[in-house]
Amino acid sequence: xxIAVVGTGYVGLVTGxxxxxxxxxxxxxxxxxxxxxxxxxxxxxxxxxxxxVLFERNIKQKRLEFTTDLAEGIKGAEIIFLALPTPPGxxxxxxxxxxxxxxxxxxxLLDKYTIIVDKSTVPVGTAEKVRDRIAANxxxxxxxxxxxxxxxxxxxxxxxxxxxRVVIGTESAKARKKMEQLYAxxxxxxxxxxxxxxxxxxxxxxxANSFLATKITFMNEIANLCELLGADVDAVxxxxxxxxxxxxxxxxxxxxxxxxxFPKDVQALARSSDDVNYDFKILDAVMDVNQQQKTxxxxxxxxxxxxxxxxxxxxIWGLSFKPYTDxxxxxxxxxxxxxxLAAGAKVKAYDPEGMENVREIMGDRISMCENxxxxxxxxxxxMIMTEWPVFRTPEFDQLSEKLSNKVIFDGRNLYExxxxxxxxxxxxxxxxxxxx
Ligand code: NAD
Numbered sequence: 001x002x003i004a005v006v007g008t009g010y011v012g013l014v015t016g017x018x019x020x021x022x023x024x025x026x027x028x029x030x031x032x033x034x035x036x037x038x039x040x041x042x043x044x045x046x047x048x049x050x051x052x053v054l055f056e057r058n059i060k061q062k063r064l065e066f067t068t069d070l071a072e073g074i075k076g077a078e079i080i081f082l083a084l085p086t087p088p089g090x091x092x093x094x095x096x097x098x099x100x101x102x103x104x105x106x107x108x109l110l111d112k113y114t115i116i117v118d119k120s121t122v123p124v125g126t127a128e129k130v131r132d133r134i135a136a137n138x139x140x141x142x143x144x145x146x147x148x149x150x151x152x153x154x155x156x157x158x159x160x161x162x163x164x165r166v167v168i169g170t171e172s173a174k175a176r177k178k179m180e181q182l183y184a185x186x187x188x189x190x191x192x193x194x195x196x197x198x199x200x201x202x203x204x205x206x207x208a209n210s211f212l213a214t215k216i217t218f219m220n221e222i223a224n225l226c227e228l229l230g231a232d233v234d235a236v237x238x239x240x241x242x243x244x245x246x247x248x249x250x251x252x253x254x255x256x257x258x259x260x261x262f263p264k265d266v267q268a269l270a271r272s273s274d275d276v277n278y279d280f281k282i283l284d285a286v287m288d289v290n291q292q293q294k295t296x297x298x299x300x301x302x303x304x305x306x307x308x309x310x311x312x313x314x315x316i317w318g319l320s321f322k323p324y325t326d327x328x329x330x331x332x333x334x335x336x337x338x339x340x341l342a343a344g345a346k347v348k349a350y351d352p353e354g355m356e357n358v359r360e361i362m363g364d365r366i367s368m369c370e371n372x373x374x375x376x377x378x379x380x381x382x383m384i385m386t387e388w389p390v391f392r393t394p395e396f397d398q399l400s401e402k403l404s405n406k407v408i409f410d411g412r413n414l415y416e417x418x419x420x421x422x423x424x425x426x427x428x429x430x431x432x433x434x435x436x
Contacts, residue, residue, distance in 0.1 A: 169201025318386025
């Protein structure tokens with residue numbers, strides 16, 4: 001099949017590359033010239049494990065191409081995916097300007113029956129809007145399908161190539177058949193392709209992300225309660241997670257969720273609810289708690305230094321919003337860094353993949369370090385913001401030698417408090433008793 005993917009970011013590049021890998025000819029379109037030039041010269045623009053191998057192979061086989069020209073990109077395409085940004089607008093609702101602009105542009109360019117697929121996360125009713133905008137200028141038949149994406153950054157290739165399920169919202173038999181053919185190689189093990197109406201498909205994505213954000217947040221509140229009641233959230237987690245109705249995943253307490261999806265999608269669902277006068281109370285609570293949770297360690301850092309961080313240097317391990325990605329959008333680390341700088345502290349940071357992106361937005365306000373041990377050298381305290389595996393079993397000898405004070409504020413519960421106590425650390429974590 002010939003496919004076009006409009007928007008070549010985290011979702012678009014993975015979608016395009018993976019569909020090329022299953023034998024389709026894919027052209028990815030993006031308005032960002034710098035990005036397209038880089039991709040054209042064979043350089044990958046994001047860090048995503050395993051993507052580089054597929055990317056190189058499919059470029060070599062000429063199944064994967066890149067352009068900034070929409071008309072050229074969609075030429076001959078039977079299916080056009082929209083993987084465009086849907087950032088929060090001023091009121092928190094999803095801003096559809098990128099999607100609707102491309103819908104306007106597509107209308108006059110279509111020269112035969114084409115399926116246009118919304119892969120972006122969009123509010124209920126967007127497929128209808130896209131259809132109307134295309135129809136205003138189109139002279140041929142077309143279908144608009146909702147096909148929300150559930151991949152997780154960090155394991156995006158695996159998720160895309162072997163999805164738990166594929167959700168497709170369409171009432172067109174023609175579009176359904178084509179989409180079934182396209183996805184067939186990815187669901188050979190029997191995972192379902194679930195067909196439904198467009199509105200339900202659009203809502204499914206928001207329901208999934210909001211439920212997961214709620215699960216994380218619920219456990220973070222249990223963690224906060226553990227601290228006050230003298231319990232250990234890790235024990236509680238194991239106790240509840242083994243109940244098959246609850247499940248073991250998404251129960252790790254920490255400094256809140258970040259990323260480009262959960263924060264904006266919870267907010268967008270809350271605004272969609274407002275629009276129909278439904279007071280979705282849980283979502284408001286989830287947003288409030290998560291906002292507080294992100295910087296929950298800061299008062300404890302301040303207290304350790306008797307309220308005065310001026311002139312102190314704090315080491316930060318982890319900048320990306322989660323491990324195995326260079327994505328720093330809404331990363332809790334950024335909020336903590338801002339608070340530390342505002343309190344007069346200096347910040348040194350290390351992250352295996354996220355430093356370049358942080359440098360772009362923070363410039364020389366913080367120093368980036370070559371490795372995790374340079375990062376702590378001469379620092380007054382260490383804060384852990386992302387659970388990269390490399391931080392899990394550090395050389396504690398080096399840590400003790402290089403840190404000026406043996407104190408760690410761990411936002412991801414990487415170490416056992418008992419072990420830290422034996423090593424002589426003051427160790428503050430989430431939902432567990434502080435040891436010193
Ligand atoms: P992104 O910002 O990484 O990528 C979007 C790309 O679209 C950018 O490269 C941008 O230059 C390009 N673009 C903007 N306007 C354009 C236009 N007119 N023509 C062509 N290209 C244009 O965003 P993303 O993380 O890939 O997310 C895309 C959508 O997918 C969002 O709706 C998001 O909510 C959803 N989603 C994201 C993830 C994720 O993990 N990132 C997962 C599932 C769903």
